[in-house]
Amino acid sequence: MAKEAVLTQDNVMKRGRTLCSRCFLCGETFETVNHLFLHCKYTHHLWRIFLSLKGISWTMPRKVAEALLCWEEAGVHAKDRGRWRIIPGAIWWAVWKERNSRCFESIENNVQKVKLNCILLLVFWCNQLYSNDTVSIIDVLDSI
């Protein structure tokens, strides 16, 4: 089994950079891909937006690849599966942007703003992929 990479002070110092090994969003544990995108309590708020809309009871898988498989299964009754499949990418992009904003610009947005950014990004991407009609936020959220 592959061991998950963790940025520690030692391996950060070897590269001559000053990076924080703690999660930039919650500050409670090491930042790993699986923590940042799946298990961070901050990221959890973004997943809840869409799970709540569909009334889905969800136990977060351990790894990102597993999460994508489970997300595909959870979306079997989605009205528009194409849009459903975009959601994890929108969540991860919103989280990644917020993480980098905190890391590199020392700008911290509250979770409500990041949730809104995630939804707006999803709508933007849906409008880019389905360019025949421009759809509203309500159209997109109603179609997943």
Ligand SMILES: [Zn+2]
């Ligand atoms: Zn975290």
